[in-house]
Amino acid sequence: MIARKSALVVLTNGLTGLLNYVALYVIARFYIFPKFAIGLLNFSIGFAAIFSIIANLGFPSAHIKRVSEGKDIGKCNATFFTIRLVLISLMTIATFSSIFIWRHVLHRGFQSELQEISVYIMLSYYILLALSQNFTVTYRAKKEIAISQLPMVFEATARTLATIYFVFMNYPVIYIVYTYIIGGFILFLSSYYFFKEPVEKPNKEIFLSYLKFAIPVSLASVSYIIMTNLDKVLVQLFWSYNEGADYFSIVRISRYINNITVAFGMLLLPTISYMAVMDRGKELKELSIKAERYLSMILMPIVFIMIFLAKPIIHIMLTDKFYTAIPILQILPLFALFDALERPYGTQLLGLDMPKFSRNRMLLMLSINTVLNIILIPRDIRSLNIRLAGMAGEGAAIATVVAYFAGLVYTRIVVYRLNKTGFNFAVIKHFFAAIISGMISNYIFTRIYIISRWYELVFAGIVALAIYVAILAIIREFRKEDMELFLDTANPLKMFGYIKDEINSKRTK
Numbered sequence: 001m002i003a004r005k006s007a008l009v010v011l012t013n014g015l016t017g018l019l020n021y022v023a024l025y026v027i028a029r030f031y032i033f034p035k036f037a038i039g040l041l042n043f044s045i046g047f048a049a050i051f052s053i054i055a056n057l058g059f060p061s062a063h064i065k066r067v068s069e070g071k072d073i074g075k076c077n078a079t080f081f082t083i084r085l086v087l088i089s090l091m092t093i094a095t096f097s098s099i100f101i102w103r104h105v106l107h108r109g110f111q112s113e114l115q116e117i118s119v120y121i122m123l124s125y126y127i128l129l130a131l132s133q134n135f136t137v138t139y140r141a142k143k144e145i146a147i148s149q150l151p152m153v154f155e156a157t158a159r160t161l162a163t164i165y166f167v168f169m170n171y172p173v174i175y176i177v178y179t180y181i182i183g184g185f186i187l188f189l190s191s192y193y194f195f196k197e198p199v200e201k202p203n204k205e206i207f208l209s210y211l212k213f214a215i216p217v218s219l220a221s222v223s224y225i226i227m228t229n230l231d232k233v234l235v236q237l238f239w240s241y242n243e244g245a246d247y248f249s250i251v252r253i254s255r256y257i258n259n260i261t262v263a264f265g266m267l268l269l270p271t272i273s274y275m276a277v278m279d280r281g282k283e284l285k286e287l288s289i290k291a292e293r294y295l296s297m298i299l300m301p302i303v304f305i306m307i308f309l310a311k312p313i314i315h316i317m318l319t320d321k322f323y324t325a326i327p328i329l330q331i332l333p334l335f336a337l338f339d340a341l342e343r344p345y346g347t348q349l350l351g352l353d354m355p356k357f358s359r360n361r362m363l364l365m366l367s368i369n370t371v372l373n374i375i376l377i378p379r380d381i382r383s384l385n386i387r388l389a390g391m392a393g394e395g396a397a398i399a400t401v402v403a404y405f406a407g408l409v410y411t412r413i414v415v416y417r418l419n420k421t422g423f424n425f426a427v428i429k430h431f432f433a434a435i436i437s438g439m440i441s442n443y444i445f446t447r448i449y450i451i452s453r454w455y456e457l458v459f460a461g462i463v464a465l466a467i468y469v470a471i472l473a474i475i476r477e478f479r480k481e482d483m484e485l486f487l488d489t490a491n492p493l494k495m496f497g498y499i500k501d502e503i504n505s506k507r508t509k
Contacts, residue, residue, distance in 0.1 A: 039241030
């Protein structure tokens, strides 16, 4: 069932990512000022997302942890909702206060009036997002994956349709940012619609247990949000909308494949938490190793296909105007691979109630990422007369990949010391198979046959994947039971039956 639920998350996240890509494609292909619009989105999302730190602070993970352990769900919901409403209010106050200080105390400003307006709009979206997560996090804690995922699909659909309308009707660029408000309302309403769980009175004991778990995790979540948004702001501040658009576009494409990792992580935490409570340590260790193997097997070819076929991918998925982003696409997808290889073991530590290691990992990653961003992104810091690398989005991509690799190494060292889980050599087999298939595909589709249509790109991906699977089969890394698992997981009738059963169970409550 974990495999089917993971597949459902991959499917829905994939659909959401596809819809987000359609919106990006429409802007890039048909809007009169594509890079300006995408650059404005890049900045507003990065700026507002940094303050969304306050709305989280590790409490969503604490809610999942405690509910999956079997704590009273009515008291948990009441406690969690109360905490979140306070934090969302603080997030809003902090955002307005920072802009006031920036403008009226430090006497600084934005590059344009539109930038400030876009920040206020995006703040509204993050408020709606945080309110919606109050419900969807509860669904995730109960492993009701279909219910937790559907609102995201509805949100992406509404936002994409609004984007298409505003682009083809030639609305001003600020309306591209407004699409997030439209999607946010749909997300909140659909999340609330499915919520049938009890909500009692907040409980002090449960609050203290949440706080105990959330304090170390909060540092991890804070570090993560800063790390994944600081680069967007720095690229925009030190360069221009063009470089911001290049980087933002590749981030969107790269994070699309990261959805697979998110799918596994979403289910591993409650599953591992339950195993830990039941003292099933051996099964827990085996589950982590198995999850790493399948994540590596799935993601390795996707990452290297993106790297080796970067030029035709940008030509088809964006436009030739974005060829300046090719070096970014040849670097950034590696972060998704390193994140995938770390996720089973990082989730294992959380499930064992050891959030301090997640905190330490993210602090390490944030430190490395921040230093490298400052060194690699700007041309110089004039006020200090310091010349820097000036690599813009390419520098941001390098900083992200190095930080995620450091995080992977840290977690594996911790887990080895904890339960002697050594290196999984299946990962090496997947790596070499992916490299070989990528090189062969690059030679075929850049020298022998030039890709110019979307279906040719799809065909190239199928060829590369077939080569990859053939290599794994030859070295006996891809076996009959693997094929049976993938086919059973992807069975559309069984998937539809699972979704239908979960929705019906909500209606009968």
